[in-house]
Amino acid sequence: GAVVSQHPSWVICKSGTSVKIECRSLDFQATTMFWYRQFPKQSLMLMATSNEGSKATYEQGVEKDKFLINHASLTLSTLTVTSAHPEDSSFYICSAVPGPDTQYFGPGTRLTVL
Amino acid sequence: QKEVEQDPGPLSVPEGAIVSLNCTYSNSAFQYFMWYRQYSRKGPELLMYTYSSGNKEDGRFTAQVDKSSKYISLFIRDSQPSDSATYLCAMGGHSGGSNYKLTFGKGTLLTVNP
Numbered sequence: 001g002a003v004v005s006q007h008p009s010w011v012i013c014k015s016g017t018s019v020k021i022e023c024r025s026l027d028f029q030a031t032t033m034f035w036y037r038q039f040p041k042q043s044l045m046l047m048a049t050s051n052e053g054s055k056a057t058y059e060q061g062v063e064k065d066k067f068l069i070n071h072a073s074l075t076l077s078t079l080t081v082t083s084a085h086p087e088d089s090s091f092y093i094c095s096a097v098p099g100p101d102t103q104y105f106g107p108g109t110r111l112t113v114l
Numbered sequence: 115q116k117e118v119e120q121d122p123g124p125l126s127v128p129e130g131a132i133v134s135l136n137c138t139y140s141n142s143a144f145q146y147f148m149w150y151r152q153y154s155r156k157g158p159e160l161l162m163y164t165y166s167s168g169n170k171e172d173g174r175f176t177a178q179v180d181k182s183s184k185y186i187s188l189f190i191r192d193s194q195p196s197d198s199a200t201y202l203c204a205m206g207g208h209s210g211g212s213n214y215k216l217t218f219g220k221g222t223l224l225t226v227n228p
Contacts, residue, residue, distance in 0.1 A: 032214050044158070093157050097214045101206070103214065103216055
């Protein structure tokens, strides 16, 4: 149980385009999902908290107009990187919360912006 | 002082060794404690979680929490090459209403040599 999927697993795009990443909880409902960013050999950096049916809460320093988050259902949250640039290239990981005590992570999405 | 401190390693051990991974924390509000394993270019995988001080065992893994010292450990017995990964400690707690956010250590890179 507690499986979280992400799609796509790897995406390459041109600078200036937008990319959408999906995060799904496959066998449980998640009112809360989190989006993280991870650079090579570094720990997870929380970007935002996604709550079903309400606006996402962004961490300090994260541009909400650049990283659009939609949590339209109890099993799906999406992260759209708008007008992507090479500095946005990173590993994006989501997690979903089935209860108050832990998070289950997706496999991650590698974004490369050319 | 950072909320969670974790020695980044790298740590290299021979196959069959007992591995000890540790984190210290400063926030006494943390109520639950987790260890995640992350293979390269993959999402973190939950290994252990616990609420209380003491030991919790699952197969070759033992999680230890000492709330009085604000110190947690993960022990791996009979380590295998497949255990080679980055190990992240994580902690969470409730502050007023629901708060599912976790605070992560930087991760310790472990290599188990055949």
